[in-house]
Amino acid sequence: MKRPPRVVIVGAAGRLGQALESRFSRENTVTGLARPLIDLSCAQSIRDALEPLDFDHLILPAAMTAVDLCETHEDQAYAINAYAPRLIAEICGSKKAHMTHVSTDFVFDGKKAGFYTEADKPRPVSVYGASKLEGEEHVLATSPHNLVVRISWLYGPGKPAFPEWITGQACAEAELWLPADKTGSPTCSVDTAELLEPLIFGSEGAPAGGLFHLCNSGSCTWQEWGQACIDLAREAGAPIRAGRIAANALADIAAMTAKRPPNSAMSNAKYVSYTGITPRSWEEALAAHFATSGFLGKSLIAA
Numbered sequence: 001m002k003r004p005p006r007v008v009i010v011g012a013a014g015r016l017g018q019a020l021e022s023r024f025s026r027e028n029t030v031t032g033l034a035r036p037l038i039d040l041s042c043a044q045s046i047r048d049a050l051e052p053l054d055f056d057h058l059i060l061p062a063a064m065t066a067v068d069l070c071e072t073h074e075d076q077a078y079a080i081n082a083y084a085p086r087l088i089a090e091i092c093g094s095k096k097a098h099m100t101h102v103s104t105d106f107v108f109d110g111k112k113a114g115f116y117t118e119a120d121k122p123r124p125v126s127v128y129g130a131s132k133l134e135g136e137e138h139v140l141a142t143s144p145h146n147l148v149v150r151i152s153w154l155y156g157p158g159k160p161a162f163p164e165w166i167t168g169q170a171c172a173e174a175e176l177w178l179p180a181d182k183t184g185s186p187t188c189s190v191d192t193a194e195l196l197e198p199l200i201f202g203s204e205g206a207p208a209g210g211l212f213h214l215c216n217s218g219s220c221t222w223q224e225w226g227q228a229c230i231d232l233a234r235e236a237g238a239p240i241r242a243g244r245i246a247a248n249a250l251a252d253i254a255a256m257t258a259k260r261p262p263n264s265a266m267s268n269a270k271y272v273s274y275t276g277i278t279p280r281s282w283e284e285a286l287a288a289h290f291a292t293s294g295f296l297g298k299s300l301i302a303a
């Protein structure tokens, strides 16, 4: 009998890492690594954790994701987001293992009108975006058979994100504002993990290589995303005080010291053409999240 593929997930405790471990454990032998077993800012720690392992695929969702913190901790951001992926790609190469690296819509400057494709030139406007782009380049330069998937505006059941944050705000405050000048494609971690499977295992068993955009279909502004969240929360019985969320501008949010792309909506056309699968819309995925993730109880406790 053929043995199941052996998959290593580096960053298994994160938002996406949890969804990946849960999904890929169904049909594969999964080893999930997280701190303190592996520290991506230390090359020796990466070697000590990965070199003893035998595996066929490695997925790297771990990253320094605090966008504003990256601006003031540039060396750390590059160590984790650019140099660690390079070393991990080299180790995968030495083991003849396929690597999937997870990247971001923040590699774009956000000036394009419409959906970004894989052919659009990245021009990051933050240290986070630039360090992630360098990570992508190292992984694909090490082997063109490696896979880089860019995802965006991620949320999911394992760890609170924007939907939980805005629900908490809407329970506490009657008046809320969110930027109407920032557009993107909200994406659920559960969907990302499910959609990744056919790329990694392919129809003939050969993993995809190169760059793919992978998000829930469609796009919205931050204001529209927030409104959809609180409407779903209200339907689910949360004590929402806010009604319509008013529009403000990204520049009004003083805490956001890093620049963000005004538009980073991404096209799934390459993914759809490769797999024949169309990711469900961001609205459907968000409704499923509110229906299933048990967020309501946690939000009520937090509010």
Ligand SMILES: NC(=O)C1=CN([C@@H]2O[C@H](COP(=O)(O)OP(=O)(O)OC[C@H]3O[C@@H](n4cnc5c(N)ncnc54)[C@H](OP(=O)(O)O)[C@@H]3O)[C@@H](O)[C@H]2O)C=CC1
Binding pocket: 011, 012, 013, 014, 015, 016, 017, 034, 035, 038, 039, 040, 041, 060, 061, 062, 063, 064, 065, 080, 102, 103, 104, 105, 132, 150, 151, 152, 153, 154, 155, 159
């Ligand atoms: N969140 C988002 O909206 C988006 C994310 N992405 C990309 O998707 C991927 C997954 O994001 P997400 O799941 O939200 O991220 P999380 O922040 O939830 O998870 C990242 C994980 O990386 C781990 N990590 C950070 N620094 C180190 C380190 N020095 N050594 C070892 N592990 C470390 C964290 O560990 P610990 O738990 O110990 O802190 C955490 O578990 C990332 O590559 C991110 O760049 C792309 C677009 C949108």
Ligand SMILES: Cc1cn([C@H]2C[C@H](O)[C@@H](COP(=O)(O)OP(=O)(O)O[C@H]3O[C@@H](C)C(=O)[C@@H](O)[C@H]3O)O2)c(=O)[nH]c1=O
Binding pocket: 065, 066, 067, 068, 104, 105, 106, 151, 152, 153, 154, 161, 162, 165, 177, 178, 179, 222, 253, 255, 260
């Ligand atoms: C929208 C908003 C958020 N916040 C807070 C909520 C949250 O704690 C913090 C940052 O919000 P977000 O995480 O939603 O925003 P942001 O850091 O821009 O999220 C990004 O993360 C990286 C990793 C990516 O790759 C991107 O795709 C994107 O999802 O700012 C405000 O204080 N005011 C606001 O109006």
